[in-house]
Amino acid sequence: MSSATPAGVxxxxxxxxxxxxxxxxxxxxxxxxxxxxxxxxxxxxxxSDIRIKYKSSVLGIFxxxxxxxxxxxxxxxxxxxxxxxxxxxxxxxxFSGLVVWNLFQTAINTATGVIVDRASLVKKVSFPREILALxxxxxxxxxxxxQLGVLALVLLLVGHAPAWNYMWILPVSFASLYFFTxxxxxxxxxxxxxxxxxxxxxxVMLMLWFYLTPIVYSYENTISLKLHRHGIALLYFLxxxxxxxxxxxxxxxxxxxxxxxxxxxxxxxxxxxxxVSHFLFLNLALLAIMVVLFLVSLTIFGRLEGxxxxxx
Amino acid sequence: MTxxxxxxxxxxQFKIHHERHKSLKERLLHPKSGTTELxxxxxxxxxxxxxxETVGIVGQNGSGKSTLLKCICGVLQPTTGEIRVxxxxxxxxxxxxxxxxxxxxxxxxxxxxxxxGFSRKMIDNIFDDIVSFSVLEKFIDTxxxxxxxxxxxxxxxxxxxxxxxxxLVVDEVLAVGDxxxxxxxxxxxxxxxxxxxxxxxxxxxxxxxxxxxDRALVLDGGHLIADGPVxxxxxxxxxxxxxxxxxxxxxxxxxxxxxxxxxxxxxxFDVRSGAGMHFDVEINSEGPYSGNFVLEFFxxxxxxxxxxxxxxxxxxxxxxxxxxxxxxxxxxxxxxIYDVNVGIVDTHGNTVxxxxxxxxxxxxxxxxxxxxxxxxxxxxxxx
Numbered sequence: 123m124s125s126a127t128p129a130g131v132x133x134x135x136x137x138x139x140x141x142x143x144x145x146x147x148x149x150x151x152x153x154x155x156x157x158x159x160x161x162x163x164x165x166x167x168x169x170s171d172i173r174i175k176y177k178s179s180v181l182g183i184f185x186x187x188x189x190x191x192x193x194x195x196x197x198x199x200x201x202x203x204x205x206x207x208x209x210x211x212x213x214x215x216x217f218s219g220l221v222v223w224n225l226f227q228t229a230i231n232t233a234t235g236v237i238v239d240r241a242s243l244v245k246k247v248s249f250p251r252e253i254l255a256l257x258x259x260x261x262x263x264x265x266x267x268x269q270l271g272v273l274a275l276v277l278l279l280v281g282h283a284p285a286w287n288y289m290w291i292l293p294v295s296f297a298s299l300y301f302f303t304x305x306x307x308x309x310x311x312x313x314x315x316x317x318x319x320x321x322x323x324x325x326v327m328l329m330l331w332f333y334l335t336p337i338v339y340s341y342e343n344t345i346s347l348k349l350h351r352h353g354i355a356l357l358y359f360l361x362x363x364x365x366x367x368x369x370x371x372x373x374x375x376x377x378x379x380x381x382x383x384x385x386x387x388x389x390x391x392x393x394x395x396x397x398v399s400h401f402l403f404l405n406l407a408l409l410a411i412m413v414v415l416f417l418v419s420l421t422i423f424g425r426l427e428g429x430x431x432x433x434x
Numbered sequence: 435m436t437x438x439x440x441x442x443x444x445x446x447q448f449k450i451h452h453e454r455h456k457s458l459k460e461r462l463l464h465p466k467s468g469t470t471e472l473x474x475x476x477x478x479x480x481x482x483x484x485x486x487e488t489v490g491i492v493g494q495n496g497s498g499k500s501t502l503l504k505c506i507c508g509v510l511q512p513t514t515g516e517i518r519v520x521x522x523x524x525x526x527x528x529x530x531x532x533x534x535x536x537x538x539x540x541x542x543x544x545x546x547x548x549x550x551g552f553s554r555k556m557i558d559n560i561f562d563d564i565v566s567f568s569v570l571e572k573f574i575d576t577x578x579x580x581x582x583x584x585x586x587x588x589x590x591x592x593x594x595x596x597x598x599x600x601x602l603v604v605d606e607v608l609a610v611g612d613x614x615x616x617x618x619x620x621x622x623x624x625x626x627x628x629x630x631x632x633x634x635x636x637x638x639x640x641x642x643x644x645x646x647x648d649r650a651l652v653l654d655g656g657h658l659i660a661d662g663p664v665x666x667x668x669x670x671x672x673x674x675x676x677x678x679x680x681x682x683x684x685x686x687x688x689x690x691x692x693x694x695x696x697x698x699x700x701x702x703f704d705v706r707s708g709a710g711m712h713f714d715v716e717i718n719s720e721g722p723y724s725g726n727f728v729l730e731f732f733x734x735x736x737x738x739x740x741x742x743x744x745x746x747x748x749x750x751x752x753x754x755x756x757x758x759x760x761x762x763x764x765x766x767x768x769x770x771i772y773d774v775n776v777g778i779v780d781t782h783g784n785t786v787x788x789x790x791x792x793x794x795x796x797x798x799x800x801x802x803x804x805x806x807x808x809x810x811x812x813x814x815x816x817x
Contacts, residue, residue: 136485136520139521144511144512144517145512147511148511160551162548163548163549170541174534174537177536243549245509247509247549248508319459431510432450
């Protein structure tokens, strides 16, 4: 072809153009490849998501900090001041668990309804639909990093040193968190198309889930013994968020046992006394499971996706 | 010749729910209620489109045109079969479907571009073209929720045609927008054709297909019933409309009206420009029928030159052989070959009862100096 684009770049001969295959059920590899090809769309959606959310507000993205700060303050007031749980520096303990939880909760709450909310787009424009859910997860990841920055600032201000020797496990832990959140988000967003209750169900579930995760209380200090006595400690760890929260707490809160601030000042064991290698092993195992879960969820999404247009 | 779209044996079925319960409570209370029916929107469609081709897809409403298009664009997944698409594809399906109301026109251009599968860098290169094409320079940083519907469509169209797609898919959009927008649309399509890109045009307007396409596919009830040159496909399309009309005709009066030969007294269809012409059309009818006679002239390029009907004075057909005479007092056409289509429609002009595509071909001989298709008889003098 002798023709040129408006920008003056000669057109690529059609023979060299890539071929897309559209079939009834693209296999997992094709799905992953399609996802990888549309990275740009993912980033576009994430930035537009964030922009839209705070576009017309005066404080802008600052709001994404205000709600978590409020939650942090309230929990601190309730558990440390009113209920006197005796954990020193409790707000650091709380904060390190909440950054993890906020990512998970915000992502699931926003992603579950997203395919229904954007039905017009889903029915008219071609793109891997799971990107909509992944974009919401991505936006939550952005807020997560902002909160992590604030946490670092707080640690600096109060002069609380994190456990540097555990620090490098965080990326592994974060990867698990991402894959787990993305998996749940994809499945709930697809299920919500068929059963609109899922969105409300998830909101309630997340409330329960929050208390099944050791964020406002210490696992070691409160329920560990009882769970072990009944031999169901493993059950508690079936919640993938638990290990991730524990890792974050171990890194940022550091101390495994502390002296209670409440008289008669007993010694409280707060966090598991696992070694670095044990933490690493558990986190790597979790990551492997989460990657498999992600692939399974992608497949489930693909199965459910086939009938979206007759349900929306 | 490279195949840009290969559609192999695709079928698409939809589940149609009757009284479906959407909430958990309703599902639990009525576990068995609501029946599901499978509806086949496309059945074993098979065709290929190569580069340099402009293909029209025609069919009545509900024939599966839009479903097929959505499958090709990747919006719907076929139930069985496979579609291979080579190169980038931009679809003028529902203009502006991907727009986010809260974002500015500028942000939406990038977002919509990304949805169509084009990178930020590529959009950067053509951003100015997009804006100038859409004539929205002043409003590009305004949130699109403040746009009028016309501005909305213009911006979306500007993105879709400026992203330099290998394949352009157009679905009925030529029917919307004002005249200048339509002209712009057609202009772009012509440019794409010149550049050797493939265009897929879906419409139920036969005239549009004739004007733009090299080839036409006809869909009927989800089946591909014709795939070939425009004239031939449109003939099949019309005949099918006819069959449907007969099927739906309960009284059965107009069954079996058919158009026979078209003859001239001299036997020749050559005529000099400006001269008159007479021809007789033979119409066979099984029962008495009263309808309008329709006459169309087309250029070989597919341009409709004239359509006339005997509105107000219907032809009354009696059983057996009828003859209708057509008198053309003066043919103002210039040199060329013209196809004549004749048909009978009901008195309301809605239903085609009988049709003959290309019933005759007349050759006009013109020895003047005007060019084009119509003699205007202009005389030019300096005042």
